[in-house]
Amino acid sequence: TQPKEPALPLFYGWFLLSEVEEKIKCSTMEFLKTLDTLEAFKKHANEFTGAADKEVDLEQYFQIQTPLHCTTRFCDYGKAEGAKEYAELQVVKDSYDTATELSVVGLIVTPRTFGARVSLTTEQLALWPTGADKEGIPEADLPGVEALPEGSRAHVTLGCAAGVEAVQTGIDLLEILILQQGEEKAASVEELELGTLSYLGEGRWYLQFREAVTCDATFSSFSE
Numbered sequence: 001t002q003p004k005e006p007a008l009p010l011f012y013g014w015f016l017l018s019e020v021e022e023k024i025k026c027s028t029m030e031f032l033k034t035l036d037t038l039e040a041f042k043k044h045a046n047e048f049t050g051a052a053d054k055e056v057d058l059e060q061y062f063q064i065q066t067p068l069h070c071t072t073r074f075c076d077y078g079k080a081e082g083a084k085e086y087a088e089l090q091v092v093k094d095s096y097d098t099a100t101e102l103s104v105v106g107l108i109v110t111p112r113t114f115g116a117r118v119s120l121t122t123e124q125l126a127l128w129p130t131g132a133d134k135e136g137i138p139e140a141d142l143p144g145v146e147a148l149p150e151g152s153r154a155h156v157t158l159g160c161a162a163g164v165e166a167v168q169t170g171i172d173l174l175e176i177l178i179l180q181q182g183e184e185k186a187a188s189v190e191e192l193e194l195g196t197l198s199y200l201g202e203g204r205w206y207l208q209f210r211e212a213v214t215c216d217a218t219f220s221s222f223s224e
């Protein structure tokens with residue numbers, strides 16, 4: 001008989017410490033409340049509800065996803081391509097269960113997802129698999145993704161609309177970053193206490209924090 005392979009997790013990532021998770025949940029909910037009341041947002045509420053003049057309650061709209069984390073590698077218990085190779089990387093083994101600080105630089109809100117954009121350090125990028133930014137996305141679906149710096153997809157999914165899978169958050173983030181870099185300027189920009197809010201069309205919003213929020217986290221893995 002073959003020796004039994006160690007089981008691979010559903011995914012690897014940086015997990016926010018539980019007290020940090022509570023704080024982030026509260027402050028990001030506050031932001032949704034603020035966004036909900038902005039005239040600029042109300043004008044585009046139909047992009048969330050599908051109906052004109054219908055209000056949207058963003059706090060109810062998104063289902064919170066816990067534990068809050070920034071995925072580095074989705075392994076699907078070994079079914080995902082390259083999962084085993086990732087688990088065997090020395091840097092993955094050496095970093096396992098170690099502490100780090102995630103720098104959250106902004107928030108995205110779309111009709112599908114609510115997420116926090118994470119800016120990775122060089123050290124953290126060593127745990128970011130090569131090509132992870134565009135994994136599972138056909139080039140034709142996101143033209144311009146190649147031009148984004150490595151690690152652009154790094155994020156924490158904060159919530160998903162009913163029926164939407166968490167993997168969508170990274171795709172929504174990339175789309176927003178591509179739009180921001182392109183010729184098209186954000187349609188509306190509003191200065192909030194937290195930072196600069198831009199509207200990028202089709203229900204896509206991006207809040208760039210005035211100052212990055214540092215979150216204590218642990219590199220680890222998750223299995224259901």
Ligand code: A2P
Nearest residue numbers: 011070071074136156157165166167168169170
């Ligand atoms: P994300 O990292 O955007 O939050 P699920 O609950 O759907 O099984 O997903 C578990 C975690 O793995 C989530 O955090 C999710 O998205 C991430 N994930 C799921 N599928 C993929 C994928 N194909 N590529 C990258 N990350 C994925």
